[in-house]
Amino acid sequence: xFIQTExxxxxxxxxxxxxxxxxxxxQVADFPSKEAADHSPLAxxxxxxxEVSRVFFGADFISVxxxxxxxxxxxPAILGTIMEHFTRGLPLLEGTAEExxxxxxxxxxxxxxxxxxxxxxxxxxxxxxxxxxxxxxKGFDGGAGIV
Numbered sequence: 381x382f383i384q385t386e387x388x389x390x391x392x393x394x395x396x397x398x399x400x401x402x403x404x405x406x407q408v409a410d411f412p413s414k415e416a417a418d419h420s421p422l423a424x425x426x427x428x429x430x431e432v433s434r435v436f437f438g439a440d441f442i443s444v445x446x447x448x449x450x451x452x453x454x455x456p457a458i459l460g461t462i463m464e465h466f467t468r469g470l471p472l473l474e475g476t477a478e479e480x481x482x483x484x485x486x487x488x489x490x491x492x493x494x495x496x497x498x499x500x501x502x503x504x505x506x507x508x509x510x511x512x513x514x515x516x517x518k519g520f521d522g523g524a525g526i527v
Contacts, residue, residue, distance in 0.1 A: 438514040
C-alpha cells in the first residue's frame with residue numbers, strides 16, 4: 381500500500397491519501413478530540429500519537445492536524461498507523477449509521493435545497509477541500525441549512 385501526502389494551506393494539517401476510499405463519496409467524519417473518536421479505531425490509533433490534535437476522514441483522504449513538532453518527525457508514525465489499519469482490514473467506524481448520526485433535519489423546499497447543494501458543490505466544497513476538509517449537506521429545516 382502506498383500512501384501519498386498533500387499539504388494544505390494550514391501548515392499544521394496534512395492530507396494523507398491512501399489510494400482507496402476512506403469514507404466514500406458524500407461522507408465525512410470529523411474527530412476534534414480523542415473523546416470524539418470513540419467509535420473509530422483508526423482515529424483512536426492516530427490520537428495515540430501525542431502530536432495529533434485532530435483527525436478528519438473525507439471521501440478518499442485522511443487529514444491530520446498536529447499540535448507541535450516537525451512533519452518530518454511525525455509523518456512516519458502517522459503513515460505507519462494508517463497503513464497498519466488498512467492492511468489489517470479493520471473497520472473505519474464501529475456501530476451502525478443510525479448510532480453515529482441520529483439527527484433528522486426534516487424536509488424543505490426542493491428548489492431551495494437544490495440551490496444550497498449547488499452552492500456547496502461549486503463554491504464551498506472546493507475551498508474547504510484545499511484545507512484538508514470536506515462538507516456535506518445534511519438537511520434543510522425551516523430556513524436553517526444544516527451541513
